Structure formats: structure tokens, C-alpha cells
Amino acid sequence: MAVKIEKAIVGYKVITAEEKANQEEAAQKAIEEQQDTLEKVHENLDRPELLLGSTYKVKTPMSEHALYITINDIVLNEGTEHEQRHPYEIFINSKNMEHFQWVLALTRVISAVFRKGGDAIFMVEELKAVFDPKGGYFKKGGKFMPSLVAEIGEAIESHMKMIGLIESDCLDAHQKKLIADKRKEYDERQKQTMAEEVAPASNEAKNDNSSSAFPADAQLCNKCNVKAAILMDGCYTCLNCGDSKCG
Numbered sequence: 362m363a364v365k366i367e368k369a370i371v372g373y374k375v376i377t378a379e380e381k382a383n384q385e386e387a388a389q390k391a392i393e394e395q396q397d398t399l400e401k402v403h404e405n406l407d408r409p410e411l412l413l414g415s416t417y418k419v420k421t422p423m424s425e426h427a428l429y430i431t432i433n434d435i436v437l438n439e440g441t442e443h444e445q446r447h448p449y450e451i452f453i454n455s456k457n458m459e460h461f462q463w464v465l466a467l468t469r470v471i472s473a474v475f476r477k478g479g480d481a482i483f484m485v486e487e488l489k490a491v492f493d494p495k496g497g498y499f500k501k502g503g504k505f506m507p508s509l510v511a512e513i514g515e516a517i518e519s520h521m522k523m524i525g526l527i528e529s530d531c532l533d534a535h536q537k538k539l540i541a542d543k544r545k546e547y548d549e550r551q552k553q554t555m556a557e558e559v560a561p562a563s564n565e566a567k568n569d570n571s572s573s574a575f576p577a578d579a580q581l582c583n584k585c586n587v588k589a590a591i592l593m594d595g596c597y598t599c600l601n602c603g604d605s606k607c608g
């Protein structure tokens with residue numbers, strides 16, 4: 362930043378390395394002291410009578426009954442600028458009792474981790490990385506779900522995004538435009554090849570996958586697990602998250 366000096370300079374002082382270090386140390390100490398006074402989740406924290414929560418409905422092709430995942434939060438430092446919701450307990454409900462035993466066990470363990478305090482975000486990645494030996498399934502919209510456990514991890518993740526514990530990975534305007542441009546280009550090329558081939562069979566195949574917003578022949582994106590990666594000019598671009606190996 363440029364500072365315009367309007368008065369005559371009558372004296373100056375050079376800050377020594379030691380003074381600078383002292384200042385930084387003092388600033389750091391002040392931050393730590395403030396952190397110490399903030400409310401945190403720990404094992405001995407009493408459960409308040411009332412907790413705020415959200416319930417997520419999860420429908421899978423594995424069962425005709427939906428799964429309802431409820432996550433309740435404790436509000437820390439309420440009314441201050443450091444107000445923050447922290448997950449406190451999780452419940453899972455379903456008419457389907459097939460998985461009851463391990464689902465109950467899982468909710469108890471997850472709740473215990475929440476109540477221990479500290480960073481619980483690692484759990485999202487752990488759960489999402491569980492693969493069902495039967496092979497997983499595609500959800501509406503083309504997202505691949507490797508297991509029911511991953512589905513629970515996904516629900517916790519979207520909850521953590523909602524309460525601001527995990528930064529939401531919303532695409533910025535630039536990325537959105539990039540994806541829209543790619544999509545347009547792809548659709549135009551598809552139209553051309555179809556006009557050339559005059560193949561009614563491929564037309565039918567296209568209509569087949571109407572539940573997905575992405576082209577029917579899109580491949581699974583390794584980054585976001587959605588069937589949205591299209592091949593153009595010899596490289597894949599994901600129309601969902603924008604991940605691209607091109608150029």
C-alpha cells in the first residue's frame with residue numbers, strides 16, 4: 362500500500378528483530394487467551410435440554426424404505442461473534458430393520474466422537490470411503506454412492522457444510538461459465554454427429570437416461586463421483602465439479 366507523506370519527517374526508528382518478535386508473541390498470546398475463554402465441546406459438557414437439529418432423508422435402491430438421518434447440534438458461544446454450531450448427536454431411523462444392529466452401533470460411535478469435541482470432519486472422509494462389497498449404486502442425478510455407510514457420511518458432510526464447519530465447495534461464476542461453455546460445445550457436437558449418422562437407436566438410448574442432468578454417455582468423475590465427465594478433444598472434463606485434465 363502506498364502511503365503519501367505530507368509532513369516533514371522529523372525522526373524515525375527501526376524496529377529491531379527482537380522487538381518484532383516480542384510484538385508477534387504478544388499478539389499470538391492474545392489470540393490464545395481469547396481462544397481459551399471460548400466455549401468448546403468436551404466430554405463433561407452437560408447436554409442442554411434443547412438442541413437444534415436437521416433431518417436428512419436418504420432413499421437408496423437397496424431398500425424400499427427411506428433412511429432418516431437426524432443430526433442435533435449444540436450452540437457454542439451463543440450470542441457472540443464466535444457463535445458456532447457443533448454436531449452433538451446423530452440418530453438414524455428407518456422402517457427397514459435389516460441393518461438395525463450396526464446402524465445403531467454406528468450412530469453411538471459417531472455421537473461419542475461428536476461429544477469428545479475437536480475436529481470431527483475426518484469422520485466424513487472415513488465414512489465416505491467405505492465400499493460395499495456388493496458394489497454400491499447410482500443415485501438420481503448420476504452420483505455414485507459406494508455404500509450405505511458412505512451415504513451417512515454424505516449426510517454428515519452436507520450438515521457440516523450447512524452449519525459452516527466445512528467450507529462449501531460452491532463453484533464460482535468463472536467455473537460455472539466454463540462448465541456451461543463446455544456443455545454447449547459438447548451438445549452441439551453431439552447434434553452434428555447424430556445428424557450425420559441418422560441413427561434412431563442412439564436417440565432412444567439418450568432418452569433412456571432422462572433422470573440424469575448430464576449426457577447419457579458421460580463417464581464417472583473421479584473427483585466428485587458423478588457420472589458427468591465428458592470426453593472432448595482427447596481429455597475428460599466434468600460437467601458437475603469442473604475437474605478437467607485438459608491443457
Ligand SMILES: [Zn+2]
Nearest residue numbers: 582585599602
Ligand atoms: Zn466431477
